[in-house]
Amino acid sequence: AQKVTQAQTEISVVEKEDVTLDCVYETRDTTYYLFWYKQPPSGELVFLIRRNSFDEQNEISGRYSWNFQKSTSSFNFTITASQVVDSAVYFCALSSSNTGKLIFGQGTTLQVKP
């Protein structure tokens, strides 16, 4: 069975702090994709990043960075110098050819205070 665990239900930081959102996944498939989505207070789901199981390179996009480690089945997301606009629910998700489905974690609510 496939599973995504985001153990941090809520995180609260002060603006300009760095914050890391954890994601641990379970799958027996060798080919799979991992995703992060952002859900701001307005409610829409916004795609942030996709990573396939064969590419363990870390990725940086502006203040966002992602650390993929197959050895620990983790795909963590770090926001550097957080801003109030980063306040949202962040979802980690997993999909594979065997299931054909996107399995979401329960989400981490990030609150960035001014």
Place this chain on the structure above:
Amino acid sequence: DAGVIQSPRHEVTEMGQEVTLRCKPISGHDYLFWYRQTMMRGLELLIYFNNNVPIDDSGMPEDRFSAKMPNASFSTLKIQPSEPRDSAVYFCASTLGQGWDQPQHFGDGTRLSIL
């Protein structure tokens, strides 16, 4: 480019009524997904289509739920009869490729309240 369009944005209706949610996927996308989001269960996949054909409806909670995709640019999710426990945000998403290897693009959702 237009994204995934869902209507209505909000729906409030009484228990027992039929509810129809609508979705227009991104033009050219051949996969369409319906999700439900609740506090208790998070984001759940209800059903998905490929080229207008339902592929997996194992997430549809009960026979009261049905989904159709009569053409590549339109899908509906119906609940009949509706119950208070159906209250949730329903999202539609679409994508290209094999469905599982590409990012899904979500609509803004329909917030459904059953009184």
